[in-house]
Every structure is written in C-alpha cells, then in structure tokens.
Amino acid sequence: MYYILSHYQLGRELGVGGFGVVYQAKRLEDNLSVAVKYVNKNADHLKTYYHPEGRRLPLEIVLTLMANEGGSNPEIIQLLDWKDYSDHFVMIFEYPAPCQDLEDYMKDRGDKISEGLAKIVMRQVIQAILVCCQRKVFHRDLKPSNLLINIRTLQVKLIDFGCGDVLRDSYYRTYCGTIFYLPPEFLYHGVYHANPATVWSLGILLFRMVSGRYPFFFTLLWIRWKIWHKRHLSKELLQLLHELLVVNPEKRMNLKDILSHSWFTESE
Template identity: 50%
Template sequence: MRKKKWRFWKRLACFHFSRPRAGKSEKAQDEKVEQSEKLEQAGSSRCSDDQISLQNITCDVHQEAPSSKVLPSSEEQPRKEHLQKCVEGNLSEGEIKSPLTEQQDSEVATSSESDLITRTRSLEIGLTALANKGPSSPHIIELLDWQEFPDHYVMVLQCPSPCENLFDYLERCGGILDENFARHVMQQVVEAADKCCSRGVLHRDIKLENLLVNTDNLDVTLIDFGCGDLLHEMPYSTFSGTEEYCPPEYSETGKYHGRPATVFSLGVVLYTLVCGYYPDHTDLDKIKNWLWYLPSLSKECSHLINACLHPNPEERMPLDRLLLHDWFNVIPKVVETRAPCYGHTGSAL
C-alpha cells in the first residue's frame, strides 16, 4: 500500500507546468524554437481564459510563422544582451501600461525610437507598438492593447474580417496570381515594409504566412513582429526569420543590412506570387547577370524580380524606390474588387 501511494505522489509530482517569459529569452536557436512552441500552445488558452469575444479583435502570439528560426552568431550576442536590458529596464514588477494609451496622452513626443520598447519587457510588443507609432498605417496590424503576466503576455490585435493569410489565399487561387492582382498585393506589402523601416523597425520575417488578405476588399496587412529587431545602419550577424527568405549575403559572409535584406524578402514574395514556387540557386545565378525572365511575365515584372533578388545587396533596388519602378507605374492597375479565385465579378480600381 505504501508503495502504491509513493508511486501516485511521484507521478503527480511530474505534472509541473511553466512557461518562460517571452521577453527574457536569449536569441539562441534552441531557446527561440522552444519558446515559440510553448507560446503557440499557450495562445489559444489565453484567448479563452480572457474571454475575448469581440469579432474585430484577436489574440495572436506567433501563430503564423511555423518555419521561422534564428541563425545565430556570437558577434551579435553582446548587442542582443544590451537590447534585452533596455527591454527589461523601465517597468516595475506587475506594472501594466499600454504604449498606445501613453502615445495618445502625449501627441508631441521627442523620445528616441527605442522608447516604446523600453516600456515593455517583450521585444515583440515593443516592435509592434513602434511600428504603430504615428499616423496609423492600413497595411500594418494595429496593436489595440497588451498585458503582461508573471509567465506570459497577451496582445490584442485588430483582425481584418473576413481574412486569411496570403499563403492559404494563394493556394485557393491555384498557387499563382496574375500580374495585375500581384501588383495590387505587392504595392501594399512594399508600403508596409517601408513604413516599418521609416519607424525604426526591421520586421525580418515578411512572408506569405505573415500577410493577411481581406477577402472582401483585398486589403493586405502585415502581422507578426516576433522575429524583428530595431533597425540600425550597422550590419546584422544573426538572422531571425524564415530560411527561404534569408538574403544570400548572410550565407556567404555571415552579415547583412536591414533594408537590402527586406528588399530581398519582398522579391521572394513577388516571385512566389507570380511563379508559384520559391526561387532557387539556378534562378539566383541568372539574376546575378540580370538574365532571369519568364515568357509569361511582362519585362517590367521580370526586371523588378532581378532588381529585388540580386545576390549582391549593393545592386538591389533601394527599398524607398521600389514603388517608383515601372511595374508599379507604367502598366494600368486593374484588379478585381473581390478575389478572382472565389468566382466573384470585379471592377477596375
């Protein structure tokens, strides 16, 4: 009988659950993967526990980036530790504030770009708030509120309705979009990426899964800043994101700059939308000499893909000049007002 009781209590002792605070994790690969998995498991339970029933908001914690990962380098670690201290520094234990509420109380702010991050322990919350700083952007997910708990945090984000991520939407359309519709999507994605960089935020994981499409009006929204960082002019030596969108210079030199890497990821998005698959090394070999093209695409579209995916970051088109490319300005912008893959009729914008 004593042995049975001992086994019972021994088994019971194994049922101990804990979640690490997202803002205190190191950016090492194993810890990042473990943290993402635990936050994904916790996301659905948090939403139900808080009884969030409004239809226009959603609780989102790393739910659309299953293949994102960190490719670490020891040279980046000291800067990460310094940034983490900034993130953890300015809130006392148990204190809850909303950076958006503080922004409304003081319209004229002269603080540095990192102030919104130093008000919270979570880097993701801080970057999302910083991307929302200033006039609202229709193509960046809006942070409505956030709250921290001893072992997790909750973000309340605006959710377009009805919507689905661009990866699923592309599958519904047969895996490929025509140029007119791809142009409509890319114009919004480029605007969102440029706005983030202008506000000091490097998203670093712009991909199909992190773009929401409103299936009624085809508006596109950029989400999930969990792999992001503060934008600076110095080269980065750690890549946090999705491998298919990783700039080739990181594989060759172990370093990359924020804006050229963003342009490369935008090029991968465009390539995938109009080709239906990811670019590979044979494509990059042709792009290196500006020779890549597809007969089914316009010469302007092929040129823009060469300009975004060039292996040499110095030869890529600058982010703030992408929307000036002929593909966005010369060809008439005519798309359906509803998704063509859903069988709706449409009209010119």
C-alpha cells in the first residue's frame, strides 16, 4: 500500500498543537525541503466537509485546497500532496528556506519588529486574506505563529487552516482560534461575522508586531478613546490601529479598505 510518509525523510519538529504536529522534512526523490503535518482524527475537534470532488474530507484539507484553487498565490502556503487515512491524515507543504514563523522571528529580535517591517508583513497578510475571501475561505486564526517569513527576502506566507471554516455571509456561533484575537462581538453577543472579525484580528496582529505584546483591557480602552500612543510609532499607524480595533463591528474598518489607508499609501 502507498504510504505517503515513506517518500519523505522527517527532520526536526517545527510545531505541535491541538490539531497535530509539523515536521521539517526532505522529499526523497529530489531532496526538496518540505513541511509534513500529521493529524490524528479526533471526533471531538475534527471537522469534515464535502469537497467539490464529492468526497468527505477533513476540513483543513478542503480549505487548503480551496485557498490554492485558481493558481497558487505567493502569500499562501502551497499544498504539495496529501493523504487521508482511516485514523489520521498527512499534508505535505512547501517549506521555503531559510524561514521562521513570525513568532520565533520576533522573539529573536526582542519580541517586536520595526514599523517599516510590520508594514511589509501586513501588506502580504492582507493580500493573502483577500485571496482567501475570494476563494470562500475563512482562515480564522491569524497570528504570528501562522505566518512564515523568509528571513532573506521577507516573503510572508499564511499557513495552517486547521481552525478555519468555509466563508459565508451569515454569522458564526462558535469561535475556533486563539483567545487573544477573539472579536469583542462574540464575547458580548455570542456571534460574529467573518469580515469584521478578521479585521479585528489584523488589528491585534499589528499591535503585537509593533509593541511586542498584546493589548489588554485598558490599552484597548485607550485605543478606543484614541489616546494610546508610542513615540516611535507614526500617527498614520496609530490611526490605522484606532480604525481596526473598533469595538462595534459595524463601525470597524472594512477589510477591502485597509490597503487604501494612508499608512500603506503615504510613501507610494
């Protein structure tokens, strides 16, 4: 029987979480550097979905395939191969070298990055998310550890669709993601929509990159009142954070408008 892992030599562990474990590896036939994700099937958390081919597959596989349909995108990780078994599934991803996840990249640089580099990262993340939206994919877990950055070229790739869902216009009643990025409307009302929740996550991500920490209650209040500031951050960046981290989702900036903000356009 064909077993996908027999075609790869596993290396060091890259990460582990509730949804599986990821290893760096080499494809035996050509020595290509890849990442191998191994996920046990657990009825308590594993979602499945009908792929257009007519097969019921783990939702993570379906979403990753959907995100890559219509041609690969440089800001979205490419799925090279996959196999679905009775008790687990395996996914083989490109693994551009040399790269780190953004969390480790920031830790090596004092837990934060410069405003200029944050702009480079954010632009690519937003472009990736916009492509995902066009392809009906809701990633739902934007955070530094789900972003790979090439340490030479600064190319960023969105990875790990394990917490995602199929994008829809109606609201979501369950949250699957990292608690620091939870949209306030879900906390207050128990429901949220994909677009404003994604914008909130982008605001938290941007804050984390330039400040080295997450915004907690009083910081979010100061942002809401537009009195939070840091000397080393531009007024355009502060304005963008104010518009991304609006508590009322109906007044929050729209996802498609973010790249038109002056923070992105002022030097163009």
